[in-house]
Amino acid sequence: xxxxSLTDRIAAAQHSMTGSAISKAVCKATTHxxxxxxxxxxxxxxxxxxxxxVSIPHLADTLLERTASNSWIVVFKALITTHHLMMYGNERxxxxxxxxxxxxxxxxxxxxxxxxxxxxxxxxxxYSRYLNEKAMSYRLAAVDFTKMKRGADGVMxxxxxxxxxxxxxxxxTQLDALLDFQPNSNELTNGVINTAFMLLFKDSIRxxxxxxxxxxxxxxxxxxxxxxxxxxxxxxxxxxxNRMTKLSEFLKVAERVGIDQGDSPDLTQAPSSLxxxxxxxxxxxxxxxxxDLSTASRYEHIPKNSIAITGISTLSGFRN
Numbered sequence: 001x002x003x004x005s006l007t008d009r010i011a012a013a014q015h016s017m018t019g020s021a022i023s024k025a026v027c028k029a030t031t032h033x034x035x036x037x038x039x040x041x042x043x044x045x046x047x048x049x050x051x052x053x054v055s056i057p058h059l060a061d062t063l064l065e066r067t068a069s070n071s072w073i074v075v076f077k078a079l080i081t082t083h084h085l086m087m088y089g090n091e092r093x094x095x096x097x098x099x100x101x102x103x104x105x106x107x108x109x110x111x112x113x114x115x116x117x118x119x120x121x122x123x124x125x126x127y128s129r130y131l132n133e134k135a136m137s138y139r140l141a142a143v144d145f146t147k148m149k150r151g152a153d154g155v156m157x158x159x160x161x162x163x164x165x166x167x168x169x170x171x172x173t174q175l176d177a178l179l180d181f182q183p184n185s186n187e188l189t190n191g192v193i194n195t196a197f198m199l200l201f202k203d204s205i206r207x208x209x210x211x212x213x214x215x216x217x218x219x220x221x222x223x224x225x226x227x228x229x230x231x232x233x234x235x236x237x238x239x240x241x242n243r244m245t246k247l248s249e250f251l252k253v254a255e256r257v258g259i260d261q262g263d264s265p266d267l268t269q270a271p272s273s274l275x276x277x278x279x280x281x282x283x284x285x286x287x288x289x290x291x292d293l294s295t296a297s298r299y300e301h302i303p304k305n306s307i308a309i310t311g312i313s314t315l316s317g318f319r320n
Contacts, residue, residue: 022048026062030077036195037081042088045081049089056096059085067104067128072111072120076192079104079127083199086134087146098139104128120193126181127196133177134203140170146206156214161225164218168236171211172243178204179246185256194257201254205263208247212265215240222278227285234278244269 022045029041048054063085066078085093097103106128111117138144148155159167181200188194218233225233248267255261 022054022059023062026059026066026078026081029081030063030066030074032071032073034073035191037077037084042081042084045085046089049085049093056092060093060096060100064104067106070111070113072109072117072124073192075106075109075111076120076124076127076196079124079131080192080196080199083127083131083134083196086131086144087199087202091144094135094138094144097135100135103132103135116190119187120190123181123183123187123193123196127200130174130177130181130200133174137170137174141167145171145174145210146203148210150209150213154213156210157217159214159217161218161221161229164214164221165229165232165236168211168214168218168240171207171214172236172239175204175207175211175243175247178207179243179250182250183253185253188253188257197254197257198259201251201259204247204250205265208265211240211243219274219278223281227282230278230282230285234282237275237278241269241275 025041025044025048029037029045045059048059049056060082063078063082067075069075069078082097086097106125109124109128110121134144143155151157156164156167178200181197183193183197188197215237218236222230222233244267247265251261251264251267254264
């Protein structure tokens, strides 16, 4: 179906009569047309988030109401519009979404009207879970990890040990939800899912940047940590290595569908000797001995702070 449906036109007319410009813009951004929301409607809604006289709860609730539709197109576009506003709108919107006890409740969503509806419903459920997790991350950490200052004096590189160990698992959980979207390139078949995937791609790059810098900081501090902190940090690092593999697969899909990879991270794995050195240090704190210390022992005479850089500096090779 192309263009606005009769239902879309009636809804827009009703909002025009009641004078609700926000409701009208949301309606027009989430029509039954099989394409991403139009830029002019998204731009207007972004503008609304910056206006002090605009009710953010009203804007958010209007978007949430659109996810009650039976149409996969309308629901998907409502999620896309929300995600777009999370990324580019005023932080007031993210604060409100994070404050809600529930956001999107679409775990059982299914559009049975057509075969495409069945297929797209799977991605709607996954996408809604990611947006819920994105809001939850903000609620737990009071920051959007995709908008953090980066670099040597950035937030994740200067965070103290205690906060790092609490924060990195939050980033991991959000990244897991993002990577669970898991489309194959042959499933990116229309303008709606393609728009969602592009937003997820952008989030994945920025989210991993924060994740990566946090792990570098953690490894630089590792040899000064207490035993329990080392144990948690080691598990975080092992999880990080696994997520790198999953992210690499996600980015390959983006490459196959022609998305510019200019901002993609260098996902070269750190040498296994780094992991061995970390495991050996924890073993020594616990009074254990590892069977094979030949490789790890090479690190014994390297200054503590240089071990992380030696093994993982390539992981921060973002080209933007």
